[in-house]
Amino acid sequence: MRDYSITIIENQEKKQKPDPNQLEFGKHFTDHMFIMDYTEGTGWHDPRIVPYQPISLDPAAMIFHYGQTVFEGLKAYKTQDNRVLLFRPEKNMERLNMSNDRLCIPQIEEEFILDCLKQLISMDQDWIPSAEGTSLYIRPFIISTEPYLGVAASKTYRFMIILSPVGSYYKEGIHPVKIFVEREYVRAVAGGTGKAKTAGNYAGSLKAQEVSEKLGYSQVLWLDGIEKKYIEEVGSMNIFFKINGEVVTPALNGSILEGVTRNSVIQLLNHWGVPVTERRISIDEIYESYKKGLVEEIFGTGTAAVISPVGELNWEGEKMVINDGQTGALSKKLYHTITSIQNGNEPDPFEWTVEVKPNC
Structure with missing residues (x-):
């Protein structure tokens, strides 16, 4: 595995957390996010955990025109004894690379990304709700960022992970x-x-x-x-x-x-x-x-x-x-x-x- 150094910048302006009993799916986001970039010839580089923020892209970035992007979805859970658990996260990393292959996106180092994910969750673990049916939804995703209007695989990418405290996806819950x-x-x-x-x-x-x-x-x-x-x-x-x-x-x-x-x-x-x-x-x-x-x-x-x-x-x-x-x-x-x-x-x-x- 490549020897990466992760930069961590803590958010000094923490957000107000939503009511854990009134959570909708995918409406709220935590204080931090993970970012890593890819450049052809250099590979994946500059992994960092930073305050949750908007991103800036060139209008010609290929993601806007040809949809070269993949994503995953998994969850973190708070146990009764205050531990934090992930459910089969290695399967999501494997599937992310399968999607990468189909979309001509460079492979990620699964073990390293999982370590980065754990660090991100550890920083924002106070956001994990503990009410029944709630969890912390995790969204890793990759977008193509090269400013180019030719139909080809991008030469640059950005990989991000954002976190969202969520309730049930369907308002019906376990009901049919x-x-x-x-x-x-x-x-x-x-x-x-x-x-x-x-x-x-x-x-x-x-x-x-x-x-x-x-x-x-x-x-x-x-x-x-x-x-x-x-x-x-x-x-x-x-x-x-x-x-x-x-x-x-x-x-x-x-x-x-x-x-x-x-x-x-x-x-x-x-x-x-x-x-x-x-x-x-x-x-x-x-x-x-x-x-x-x-x-x-x-x-x-x-x-x-x-x-x-x-x-x-x-x-x-x-x-x-x-x-x-x-x-x-x-x-x-x-x-x-x-x-x-x-x-x-x-x-x-x-x-x-x-x-x-x-x-x-």
Whole structure:
């Protein structure tokens, strides 16, 4: 690992912290941020923790014109005995480099960045809320900064990490949400950028989300981009179905993001002896199984919401009410187990959590 020296500039004008019982998702930001730059020929350099602040970019910076950017999302949790835990952060660093590769962005040194992240969290650990359902959301991201209007990979980049105390992502919390099955718009296709965590994937999803919300639905269920038949993701989450005692989830196919929570759920189900299969699933199969009374539960998984039960699917006007619109027993168990491990309230048999030491 390269021998870096991290500059730390402490914020002398601390912000007022929000009410921990009134937190929205992604509205408030802590006192500090991490920044590191990349220059072709030099590599990544000048890592620093500085006061949270605006950034200045040339109007011709390539991020504005060609969208060469990647990001991640993970959380820090405050335990009852005042420890700070991260949940599988090494998986997020690995995925960030996978996204970097797809977007032609230089690789980061994962172990070093994780150390920098721990230092940043240690400085702002007073911002970590401890109320039930709250956490400190962590957003690492990289943008292309070279001022150039030719279509090519940038020669300069900026890597930043910002922190945000958050409540539940969905106002419904662990309660079921209503989902609209999207048939006109698509999220991604195999060979595209679907498996990378890049901004364009999310910008392209906004139109379908807008339409679904006008119809009274919280999110959309994405189908494949070729036949518009096979299930891929729900909103910005991975999706699971419990059908006749077996849990099935779409297999990773190059257009589906490899979620950290998805991976954790699969490990837990295997640990519990619950049958779980990764395979291709069509919306027709779900509808036929529903008509036979075999669809027991549906839930999405992701860092922000952890587990988001689905209470209703609307497919071409056919409303499928799942489990009488109630949260299923398996969804509850998964949510309770994962959040209890994240908060240090339950044993961690998989060694998923990483402690952030004070002043590390």
